[in-house]
Each structure stands twice: as structure tokens, then as C-alpha cells.
Amino acid sequence: MLAKRNGVPIGAMAASTWLFVYPRGIYDILLYVKKKYNNPLIYITENGIDEANNATLSLEEALADNMRIHYYYHHLSFLLQAIKDGANVKGYFAWSLLDNFEWSSGYTVRFGINYVDYKNGLKRYSKLSAKWFKNLLKNGGI
Template sequence: MANQGYTLLCLLVNFLNFLTRTEFDIFGHCNSPVTLSRRSFPKDFIFGTSSSAYQYEGATNEDGRGPSIWDIFAHDFSDRIADGSNGDVAEEFYHRYEDDVKVMKNLGFDAFRFSISWTRVLPSGKLSGGVNLKGINYYNNLINELLSNGLEPFVTLLQFDPPQALEDEYGGFRTVRDGVPIGPVAASSWLYVYPRGIQDVLLYLKSEYNNPLVYITENGMDDYNNETLPLQKALNDSMRIDYYHRHLWFLYKAIGDGANVKGYFAWSFLDNYEWGSGYTVRFGINFVDYSDGLKRYLKNSAKWFQNFLHT
């Protein structure tokens, strides 16, 4: 039951923007308290941040990894990516995870949610095609690094990057988009901001699914990647801070109403490759300088979380 609730919540929260609603009062009049901190939540509540393999790792042709559908799509149909880019390098998390994990620890997070690249472990998509031990070792080392820094690993088995070999053999997942806007749009055209929706979904789960154990594994918003902005202005992401504050307030209210929520993961730890938007939008609480060796800088939202988690 817990696993069913976990999966359902992940889907519902990530696609809140497609629910049929007509209310647009999302930034004001939510009566959120001036002071909201870790102490507002249960002692065993987990706060984490998130990533996904293709959007973060890079190293797509290293150490025996096979091609995913996104490796092929981003290269063969680059005209369908906003900036013609791909995830070949991304944030180089594959080579830089040790430094990034230390930042997570310093910010005060309890956990890190990451996905496993299917083709880094099973290059052909199947056990019959062989297991890539270098891929196994990478994830084993990442998990050990998290544990040694006091961070709990949360693993997503698949995040939109199934093997191309299985796509060729079986065809892919197909879905139909159907819905209306529910609030102001963020930088991604599919993302509408509606903080109260997080409370509504949780209470719906409580009512309709016997209040399952829930971890919110992804919640965040993007803004446009304005390359003309000076660095210090780019780090001043006040709208993102407001977004997190209001969503956490409605989460706090849902828990107060009895929702069985045990964790919340902010998306995303770093600016990342954002699928069809490429690098034209930024989701991270940490800034990645794509023009200067992928250097990382704390955004104000990261500092906000640090204060929130240490208060």
C-alpha cells in the first residue's frame, strides 16, 4: 500500500498542473505564517532534494553505458530541443557527485533522491544483454558517499529514460494530455503554479486511498535562463523562495489535517538539462555556470533552505 501511495503521489504532484481547476489566487491570501521552519514539521520528517540520471549525470558514453531514448532523440531530433542541446555532459554529476553531496550536507538536507540510469546498469535493457559492473559500482559509490555524509538515499528506478533498445523492440509509453491551466505559468509551458494543490492532493489521497504513506519526491519551479544577467542577479531567485514557502505551508496544513506525509524533496538540487527545454530554463536551488566549467553557486533559495532546515 505504501508503494502504491508513493507512486500515485509522485504522479499527482508532478502533474498537478493538468488537473481541472479555475482558481488562480496562488501567491496571495494563503495566510502563511511569517515563520515556517523544520521545527514546524514532525521530528522524523525528511527533507531532501532531487535529481535524475539523464538530466544530471552526463558521461553518456563512458564506462559501458548504453543509449537511452533521450540520447537518441536529443541527437537525431535536436531541432525539437529549445536550444538544440543534449544531456551528454549535463552537470557532470557522474564525476562531481562527491563535492555536490558535501553541499547537500552543509545545507542541512536529510536525504537525496536520484534515479538510476537503466542503460548504465543494463546497457541493452535486459539481463540477457549483460550487467555493466562499472555502472553498479558508480551507484554503489554514490550511495556510500551519501551515507557517509548522513544523507539517506532515495532511489527512483526510472525517470523518462528507458533503453533505446527496448523502445526499438517494444515501442514506448504513450499518454494523452488533457487539462486546463490552473495558475500562472512558470518558465516551462506545462508547469502552472498552484501551491494549494499540494494540500488538495494529499487530502484526496487521505480520503480516497486510506491515507497511505507518502513521500513527495519532486516539487519545484523553473525560471528562464537569462544569460545576460550578472551572476549576483541570477542567484537572486525570490520567486522560487516564495514558491517553496507557500508549498511547504500548504503541506504543513495537510499534515495538520492528518495526511500521512513523511518527506518532501525539492526539485532540483542543481540547474539541470530540462528535456525539450534544454538549458533554457533553470530549476535548481544551486546555479550551474554553463559558460564557465559548470561551476556551482548557491542561489538565495539554497540559502533559504539552509536557514529553514537549521531553524
């Protein structure tokens, strides 16, 4: 995976230094796989973005993950276009339902569309992105 093209980052860096935001990439890779491998059945099992676990934020601020909504909106728009262009995608799963322990980062980053309060009995709160996804599914898509 390359984070730069011609010395320029492909997109904004997420909280993890290895993760860059490039929505068109999902379209490009799906059309490449379609052409190269005779259009196999595809399930996207992880797609998402992390943010730093900032303990100084209020709960209200921590739940306002507008950058994640932006991320999903643009990635899903490119995914829809890839499907319209013939990519055989049958499933998509956001990464991740809940904030959790990330194997290389521990609890320093948050990937979930639901906030987990690690200091209050692991209580869960829907982030704005969870509400956005609910609305997306209720209304039948982008």
C-alpha cells in the same frame, strides 16, 4: 493536469508552459489521496518551479531567485497544513538541487536551488533559495 479552471489560469505560469503555480494544490491532492486511498505513506519526490535561463543576467541577478523562495514557502506551508490534517507525508524533495538538462527543454530553463555556470566549468553557486532552505532546516521549519 489542468492549467485552467472555468477558463481562468489556476496560477502564474512558470518558465515552462505546462507548469502553473498553485500552492493550495499540494494540500488538496494530499487530502484527496488520504481520503480516497486510506491515507498511504507519501514521499514527495519532486516539487519546484523553473525560471528561464537568461544569459543577459549578471551572476548576482541570476542568484536572486526570490520567486522560487515564494514558491517553496507557500507550497511547504500548505504541505505542513496537510500533515496537521492527517496526511501521511514522510518526505519532501525540492526539484532540483542543481540546474540541469531538462528532458524537454534542454538548458533553456533552470529548476535548481544552486546555479550551475555552464560557461565556466560547471561551477556552482548557491542561489538565495538554497540559503533560504538552509535557514529553514536550521531553524526547524516554517
